[in-house]
Amino acid sequence: xxxxxxxxxxxSEQLDRIHDYIARADSSFTASRYVxxxxxxxxxLATFPQRGxxxxxxxPGLRITHYRKRTAIAFIISEDQVSIVGVFYGGQDYExxxxxxxxx
Numbered sequence: 677x678x679x680x681x682x683x684x685x686x687x688s689e690q691l692d693r694i695h696d697y698i699a700r701a702d703s704s705f706t707a708s709r710y711v712x713x714x715x716x717x718x719x720x721l722a723t724f725p726q727r728g729x730x731x732x733x734x735x736p737g738l739r740i741t742h743y744r745k746r747t748a749i750a751f752i753i754s755e756d757q758v759s760i761v762g763v764f765y766g767g768q769d770y771e772x773x774x775x776x777x778x779x780x
Contacts, residue, residue, distance in 0.1 A: 679722045679753070683760045691715070694747070694765045714763060717743045721751060721758045734774045735761075750774060 691711050698707035721727065721741075728741030728749075737752045738761070748770050750762035764770040 677756075679725055679756055679758045681719050681722050681758045681760065683718070684762070687760050687763055690763045690765075694763065697765065714743050714747055714749070718749060718751075718758075718760050718763075721760075725751070725753045725758045734771060738774070740770070 691714065694714070695704075695707040695711045698710055726739075728739045728751075731738045731740050731750075735752070737754075739751055739753065741749050741751070743749060746766055748762075748764045748768070749760065750764070750770060752759045752761060762770060762774060764773065
């Protein structure tokens with residue numbers, strides 16, 4: 677079964693911040709490649725969404741997986757959809773962010 681992958685609106689802002697951070701530290705080219713790779717990884721959840729670790733303690737149905745050990749990806753699986761609810765880079769405290777948002 678293949679799932680559709682949907683990105684929450686705030687994920688676009690999070691990816692922009694990751695891009696800006698990497699671009700300042702390295703280059704815009706490197707930042708764009710990294711962000712594109714994160715998006716590709718998220719889209720690959722369409723074929724195998726049960727990756728990562730369940731985090732029902734933060735939000736019902738939430739799962740967390742990582743991209744290259746530096747980026748945490750928070751998502752929820754429904755019947756036929758994977759909803760990306762957050763992308764967090766470089767040790768951000770995603771637990772607190774997700775707990776505070778409550779209705780991500």
